[in-house]
Amino acid sequence: MYLKTLLYGVLAVVGVPVVLILYSYLIEKLVDILKPEVRRWLRPWLWIIPAVAFLGVFLIYPVINTIILSLKNADSTKFVGLKNYLFVFTDRNMLIAMRNNLLWLVIFTFFTVTLGLVIAVLTDRVKYEKVAKAFVFMPMAISFVAAGVIWKFMYEFRPKGTAQIGTVNAILTGLIPGFKPQAWLFNPAINNFALIVVGIWMWTGFCMVVLSAGLKGIPTTILEAARIDGATEWKIFWRIIVPLLKSTITVIATTMVINVLKVFDIVYVMTNGNLGTEVIANRMYKEMFSFHNFGRASAIATVLLLAITPMMLINIKRFGQKRG
Amino acid sequence: METRFSSKLVNAVRKGPLHAAILLICLIWFIPTFGLFVSSFRPANLILTTGWWKAFKPPFVFTLENYYKVITTSNMGRSFINSLIISIPSTVMPVIIAAFAAYAFSWMKFPGRDALFLLLIGLLVVPIQMTLIPVLRIFNRLHLTGTFFGIWLAHTAYGLPFAIYLLRNFIGELPVSIFESARLDGANHFDIFFRLVLPTSMPALSSLATFQFLWVWNDLLVALIYLGGTPTVAPMTVTISNLVNSYGGGWELLTSAAFISMILPIMMFFFLQRYFVHGILAGSVKG
Numbered sequence: 001m002y003l004k005t006l007l008y009g010v011l012a013v014v015g016v017p018v019v020l021i022l023y024s025y026l027i028e029k030l031v032d033i034l035k036p037e038v039r040r041w042l043r044p045w046l047w048i049i050p051a052v053a054f055l056g057v058f059l060i061y062p063v064i065n066t067i068i069l070s071l072k073n074a075d076s077t078k079f080v081g082l083k084n085y086l087f088v089f090t091d092r093n094m095l096i097a098m099r100n101n102l103l104w105l106v107i108f109t110f111f112t113v114t115l116g117l118v119i120a121v122l123t124d125r126v127k128y129e130k131v132a133k134a135f136v137f138m139p140m141a142i143s144f145v146a147a148g149v150i151w152k153f154m155y156e157f158r159p160k161g162t163a164q165i166g167t168v169n170a171i172l173t174g175l176i177p178g179f180k181p182q183a184w185l186f187n188p189a190i191n192n193f194a195l196i197v198v199g200i201w202m203w204t205g206f207c208m209v210v211l212s213a214g215l216k217g218i219p220t221t222i223l224e225a226a227r228i229d230g231a232t233e234w235k236i237f238w239r240i241i242v243p244l245l246k247s248t249i250t251v252i253a254t255t256m257v258i259n260v261l262k263v264f265d266i267v268y269v270m271t272n273g274n275l276g277t278e279v280i281a282n283r284m285y286k287e288m289f290s291f292h293n294f295g296r297a298s299a300i301a302t303v304l305l306l307a308i309t310p311m312m313l314i315n316i317k318r319f320g321q322k323r324g
Numbered sequence: 325m326e327t328r329f330s331s332k333l334v335n336a337v338r339k340g341p342l343h344a345a346i347l348l349i350c351l352i353w354f355i356p357t358f359g360l361f362v363s364s365f366r367p368a369n370l371i372l373t374t375g376w377w378k379a380f381k382p383p384f385v386f387t388l389e390n391y392y393k394v395i396t397t398s399n400m401g402r403s404f405i406n407s408l409i410i411s412i413p414s415t416v417m418p419v420i421i422a423a424f425a426a427y428a429f430s431w432m433k434f435p436g437r438d439a440l441f442l443l444l445i446g447l448l449v450v451p452i453q454m455t456l457i458p459v460l461r462i463f464n465r466l467h468l469t470g471t472f473f474g475i476w477l478a479h480t481a482y483g484l485p486f487a488i489y490l491l492r493n494f495i496g497e498l499p500v501s502i503f504e505s506a507r508l509d510g511a512n513h514f515d516i517f518f519r520l521v522l523p524t525s526m527p528a529l530s531s532l533a534t535f536q537f538l539w540v541w542n543d544l545l546v547a548l549i550y551l552g553g554t555p556t557v558a559p560m561t562v563t564i565s566n567l568v569n570s571y572g573g574g575w576e577l578l579t580s581a582a583f584i585s586m587i588l589p590i591m592m593f594f595f596l597q598r599y600f601v602h603g604i605l606a607g608s609v610k611g
Binding site for chain 1 (some may be wrong): 333337340341342343345349350353354355356357359360363369371373374375376377387401402406407408409410412413414417418420421422424425427428429432433434437440442444445447448449450451452454455456457458459462472476477478480481482484486488512513514515518538541542543544548556560561564565568569575578579581582583585586589592594597602604605606
């Protein structure tokens with residue numbers, strides 16, 4: 001069995017590039033024998049068609065299909081109008097999910113961008129900048145699943161009086177006299193925040209890297225001139241750095257919003273949406289796999305797409321401006 | 325000499341709070357992973373009764389048993405290989421296909437080019453959730469569910485918008501002169517692409533490959549949907565999330581399993597950090 005798998009793997013690793021190189025070789029041979037007018041017209045499409053085919057089958061067709069399915073019943077046998085959307089906006093669990101996504105949206109975006117900026121500015125002033133930034137950046141490389149395990153262990157709870165094995169409870173009971181250990185993931189008053197912290201821990205590095213690059217782009221002469229004029233570091237931060245990085249901040253804030261609307265893995269692994277921690281993407285997964293209600297699942301996905309559409313328009317507009 | 329030393333000292337003290345703040349930040353970001361790492365080498369009964377930081381007090385009790393156990397009994401060895409088999413073609417395919425498309429987008433004129441590219445920018449942010457049900461139905465009909473081949477195709481498609489976008493930005497900015505002189509030498513598009521475009525685009529290709537590989541390696545959702553629950557093809561993310569659900573408190577297995585899944589990303593992070601950073605910047609700022 002192992003051997004078969006390995007063979008399959010080797011075949012894929014060698015086969016995939018060979019097939020693709022052969023494809024481009026053959027299309028060039030093919031267009032060479034055609035008339036120049038046809039050649040000119042056909043050639044770009046032959047280079048682009050593999051990509052277009054993938055995007056058509058796996059993205060464009062499914063998006064249209066999902067919108068249609070969202071108007072149909074559970075097994076897609078008849079149209080039910082907007083009934084699924086009515087469900088999305090009235091069902092108790094869906095409302096909890098949407099409230100939580102909103103909570104994620106505000107807290108996660110605010111803290112990843114702010115912390116990213118603060119850490120970029122702080123580390124910019126020390127010689128060991130690269131090392132310090134690597135610590136914050138590292139979680140970006142690992143999976144949400146691994147991060148979920150890491151933080152489940154951080155949040156581990158033992159009743160008061162017994163030895164805490166979770167780092168968070170151990171530190172807090174050690175530092176604050178009389179602190180009552182918390183079941184971070186089970187207490188509905190705090191579990192959403194506990195999950196959001198995991199997201200912030202993972203994504204702050206991303207914001208930091210982008211903002212740090214933006215920071216390096218600010219001419220030092222501007223900062224020095226301000227310092228000579230007697231501006232405090234605080235003022236320089238608010239009056240020079242923040243305004244100059246405004247467009248970068250907007251870009252990463254948009255990226256964070258798009259990420260957070262789709263948040264799934266962290267919740268799936270750590271609480272599976274129980275005890276009031278449900279999010280939209282996890283709800284969609286449940287409707288699809290646990291309840292086999294494809295109509296509702298499609299409606300949830302479509303609502304997610306609608307929520308992201310403004311961000312998509314901003315992206316397209318920004319791209320247009322850059323070209324124009 | 326002395327004044328220079330004292331002024332350095334003054335400077336260091338003045339910067340004390342800054343260093344302290346940075347140190348604290350580094351600790352906050354480091355401790356969670358470090359705790360997991362240390363725990364994965366502790367015997368199960370100790371993990372459950374004492375904090376991982378106690379491991380640094382005598383008696384120093386460490387073991388490799390957790391790793392042995394999780395690899396032999398929890399399907400982690402198999403899953404590691406599965407993750408590799410899933411990730412490598414899912415990286416190579418979109419990178420090459422995107423390079424084809426990016427080349428055509430940058431250096432060939434055809435009607436509808438700009439409209440097509442705007443559509444691509446739009447596709448960049450379409451949530452994968454919008455595609456799961458129709459693609460799963462196609463896969464079911466073609467018996468691709470639960471196969472490596474199916475998930476390669478899916479990951480290739482999902483990676484393409486970003487890949488084309490990033491490579492077009494790079495390939496589009498190569499100087500016109502190199503193409504002209506190559507064409508004068510009689511090179512056709514095949515030659516130009518493989519001898520000129522690909523080698524000069526190596527930095528962008530490496531960034532993209534690093535990104536796409538980690539994205540696929542770390543993916544949970546796509547694998548859950550298209551590979552179903554089949555343990556013979558499950559990547560590590562799926563196996564670990566099953567472990568979390570079924571064992572609950574089996575920390576000796578969870579910590580070692582999680583760490584096995586992190587080894588490769590962490591190594592890539594340290595050795596390919598440059599490409600990693602370039603990819604992020606090219607994808608988000610240049611926009």
